[in-house]
Every structure is written in C-alpha cells, then in structure tokens.
Amino acid sequence: MWRSIASNALTLFIVVLVALAGAIAWGKRQYVAEGPLDQAICLRVPSGSTMRGVSDDLAGQGAITNPSIFRIGADYTEKSQQLKAGAFLVDEGSSMQEIVDIITRGGASTCGTEVVYRIGVNRALMQVRELDPTTQSYVETAEFQPGPEGEEGDAIPEGYTKVRADANTRYRILVAEGTTVWRVVESLKGADFITGSVEADEMPSEGMLAPDSYEVREGADVDDLIARMVALQQQRIDTVWATRVDGLPFDTPEEMLTMASIIEKETGVAEERRKVASVFENRLKRGMKLQTDPTVIYGVTNGVGVLGRGLRQSELQSNSPYNTYVIEGMPPGPIANPGLEALQAAVDPDETPYLFFVADGTGGHAFAETLAEHNANVAKWREIEAQRASQ
Structure with a gap:
C-alpha cells in the first residue's frame, strides 16, 4: 500500500x-x-x-x-x-x-511633449510640439514669441503653461546658422526653463557659438549651455581646419572662421556655399576687395540687433574696419556664428572663375566671371525688384 x-x-x-x-x-x-x-x-x-x-x-x-x-x-x-x-x-x-x-x-524620454526654443537671426520662437507615435513625427500645438527681461512678447498659450508643469516635458534649444553671439545670449533670456545669465564681460567671442540643436534639462544653467556651444564650435574649427585644401588665401583657423561667417551671411542656399566661397577667395587671391554688405552691416550694428534698412552711402564709404568696400582683405573677425557647412565651404571652395554674384530672384544667386556679365545680372535683379514693388 x-x-x-x-x-x-x-x-x-x-x-x-x-x-x-x-x-x-x-x-x-x-x-x-x-x-x-x-x-x-x-x-x-x-x-x-x-x-x-x-x-x-x-x-x-x-x-x-x-x-x-x-x-x-x-x-x-x-x-x-x-x-x-x-x-x-x-x-x-x-x-x-x-x-x-x-x-x-534610462536616458532621455523618446516621445511625448517637447518644448523647442528656436533662436533665429532676427527673433526667437517658443514652440510646443507633441510626437504622434503612429507617424513618429511631431505635431505643433502652440507657438509664441517670448519677451526677454520683461519686454512685451506674445501672450503665453495655456498649453505652454500646462506642459511646463509636466515633469515629463523635454526641452531643446535650436540655434540657427548666421546668428550673432549677442542674438543668442539675448534670446536665451526668454527661455524660462533655464537659469542664470551671461554678463557683458563674459560674452564669448563672435562666431564661437555653434549653431545646432541642444537638449537641456529644466533648470539647466545658461553658462553650462554656452560652454557646450563654444566647445562644439571649437571642435568643429579644429576638425575642419585639418581638412583644408592647399592654396587658400588665409593662414589661420581664426581667418577661416571669419570667412565662414561671411559665406553664412551671404547665402541661405546650402548648395551655393562652396560657390560663394570661391568668389570671395578668388577676389582675395587677385587682391580685390571683398565688397560684401553683411560685413558693413556688422560694422554699423556691432552685431547687436538688426539694421532693418538698407545701407547708406555714408556707411558704404566709412572707415569702419568691417567696411570691405574700403579695406583690403578680410575684416578683423567673424560677423556671425557660422555652421559646419559654411566652415567646410571656407576650406574647400568650388573651383570656379567667378568674381561676382547677385541675387537672382529665386532665393539663390547669379554668378559672373566678368564685370559686364555681373552688371547684366544686376540689371535683371533690379527689374525683378521693380516688378515686386509694383505688385
């Protein structure tokens, strides 16, 4: 049993x-x-x-x-x-x-709400966007222009107030190519999710804030963010300078940065950067003046604010060290924060015979080898301007 x-x-x-x-x-x-x-x-x-x-x-x-x-x-x-x-x-x-x-x-959240602060050449915009998980693309839910240091800006949307109270909200700062150091530092005063301020005597040198996208945590210190921007720009300068081609009409990384900033301000068309670089570098090699408006404008504004009008004859004839219609060679320093592609264009320009360019009405430029060709392109551009003014 x-x-x-x-x-x-x-x-x-x-x-x-x-x-x-x-x-x-x-x-x-x-x-x-x-x-x-x-x-x-x-x-x-x-x-x-x-x-x-x-x-x-x-x-x-x-x-x-x-x-x-x-x-x-x-x-x-x-x-x-x-x-x-x-x-x-x-x-x-x-x-x-x-x-x-x-x-x-662990690590950063991969979806949900993101506050993006876009610092552009002329203004800054706060955007709230939500990731649609089905399409994995962002949908904008709110946008406004903040007013730093008590200046009047747009009304703050209710949606922004709500996402600021959500601990899962992510924050990102986008710095556009062609901004000045002053514009970036001043705009950061409107980012209410970071702390601290940059004193006037602590401003980085012009051109040394890398245009890029920076993810930050709420309460991040502005000095730390600025240090990240400077470090990235220095890294880019060192890397790009090491790839330079022979025969460039400048000898130092600092001059490369200046040239890249001019290229950045002269064209917003990525495909044109190396062609624009070739024009300026061809002119330098021939001992011609650069004759570029953005440098003159920088001499007038000192990189602070926007000129908001055309250049006057007195400004085009001034003795400013940034007046490339008068001075020989390049101005004493950068006139903006150039992006990586502008730096690369400065050290590896297209091989062209061009010495001139002017807007062509499409957002790009018409390039010319001779002054006669250039004057014809300028005449076409004047016609386009006149037609637009009459509409």
Whole structure:
C-alpha cells in the first residue's frame, strides 16, 4: 500500500514538474513573443510609478497580453527596481521583454511633449510640439514669441503653461546658422526653463557659438549651455581646419572662421556655399576687395540687433574696419556664428572663375566671371525688384 502511495505521489510530482516546466516555457515564449500592439503608443511613466501600475496601464492600452507575465519577466531579469520616469515610444508589435528594456534603460524620454526654443537671426520662437507615435513625427500645438527681461512678447498659450508643469516635458534649444553671439545670449533670456545669465564681460567671442540643436534639462544653467556651444564650435574649427585644401588665401583657423561667417551671411542656399566661397577667395587671391554688405552691416550694428534698412552711402564709404568696400582683405573677425557647412565651404571652395554674384530672384544667386556679365545680372535683379514693388 505504502509502495503504491509513494508511486502515485512520485507520478503526481513528476506531472506537476512537467506542468510547471511547461508553464515556465509558455511564459518565456509569451514574454519574448511579438506583442499585440497594432500601432505605436506613447507610454507615460510618472515619477513614483510601480511595475504593477505600468503593467496594468500597458494591458489597458492593449500593449501586453498578461500583466503577471510582464512583472515576472521584469523580476526574473532583475529590472523591477530599475523603472524610470518619462515618456517612452513603444513600437507596434513590441514584446514584453522589449518594453521592459525601454522603461528601465534610462536616458532621455523618446516621445511625448517637447518644448523647442528656436533662436533665429532676427527673433526667437517658443514652440510646443507633441510626437504622434503612429507617424513618429511631431505635431505643433502652440507657438509664441517670448519677451526677454520683461519686454512685451506674445501672450503665453495655456498649453505652454500646462506642459511646463509636466515633469515629463523635454526641452531643446535650436540655434540657427548666421546668428550673432549677442542674438543668442539675448534670446536665451526668454527661455524660462533655464537659469542664470551671461554678463557683458563674459560674452564669448563672435562666431564661437555653434549653431545646432541642444537638449537641456529644466533648470539647466545658461553658462553650462554656452560652454557646450563654444566647445562644439571649437571642435568643429579644429576638425575642419585639418581638412583644408592647399592654396587658400588665409593662414589661420581664426581667418577661416571669419570667412565662414561671411559665406553664412551671404547665402541661405546650402548648395551655393562652396560657390560663394570661391568668389570671395578668388577676389582675395587677385587682391580685390571683398565688397560684401553683411560685413558693413556688422560694422554699423556691432552685431547687436538688426539694421532693418538698407545701407547708406555714408556707411558704404566709412572707415569702419568691417567696411570691405574700403579695406583690403578680410575684416578683423567673424560677423556671425557660422555652421559646419559654411566652415567646410571656407576650406574647400568650388573651383570656379567667378568674381561676382547677385541675387537672382529665386532665393539663390547669379554668378559672373566678368564685370559686364555681373552688371547684366544686376540689371535683371533690379527689374525683378521693380516688378515686386509694383505688385
């Protein structure tokens, strides 16, 4: 009898073990298998969340089939205590294993709301945008122009106030090519999500703030941000200078930066940068004056504000060191913050015979080798200007 009971117990134990092994194997397959999501979602994980709360949220959104397996898998991989707050993009078909990795990996949020502060040549704009997880593209929800240091700006949208109160909101500062150091520093005063200010005697040298996109945390110090911009620009200068071609009409990285800033201010068409560089460098090689309006304008404004009018004859005839209609060679320093492509154009210009260029009415320029060709192009441009003025 006891032998029979022992035999039956052993059989039952084996059956239980087999069933348990089968359940474990099934659970593992479920954990790593493609998930049920048929389109991407943005999963928000507030600070203080638990793995149970997140698993229930995922199940409610149809992202996982079994919250218990999700939690067991997180426990088994020792990730249950590594949950990070943020807003995370979960792609369609993501497995439970992949989702656990996403929400415990850390780093910046990958979806949700982003505040983008765009610093342009003439003004700065605050934009609020939301990532649409299905298209993985941003949709703008609000835009306004802030007023730094108490200056009157646009009315602050209610939506901006709400996202500023959301701990998951991300912040980004975009600096456009061709800005001046003054414009960047002054505009940063309108970014209410960073702290501190730059004193007048601490302003970086003109041209030394790299145009780029900078992700920042709320409360970031403006000095740290400026230091990042300067470091990136210096890195670009060093890297690009090392790639320079032979025969350039300047000898130092500082002169390259000046040339790049002139190229940046003369054309907004990326495909033209090297051609514009060839014109200026051809002129320097021939001992001709650069004769470029942006340098004269910088001499008038000192890089502060926008001129907002045409140049006067007195300004074109002035003795300013930035008046390239009068001085020989290049001005004493940069007139703006050039981007990477302008730097590259300065050290590797196109090989052209061109010595002149003028606007062609399409946003680009007409280039010429001789003064006669240039005068004909100028006449065409004057006709276009007259037609536009009469409309």
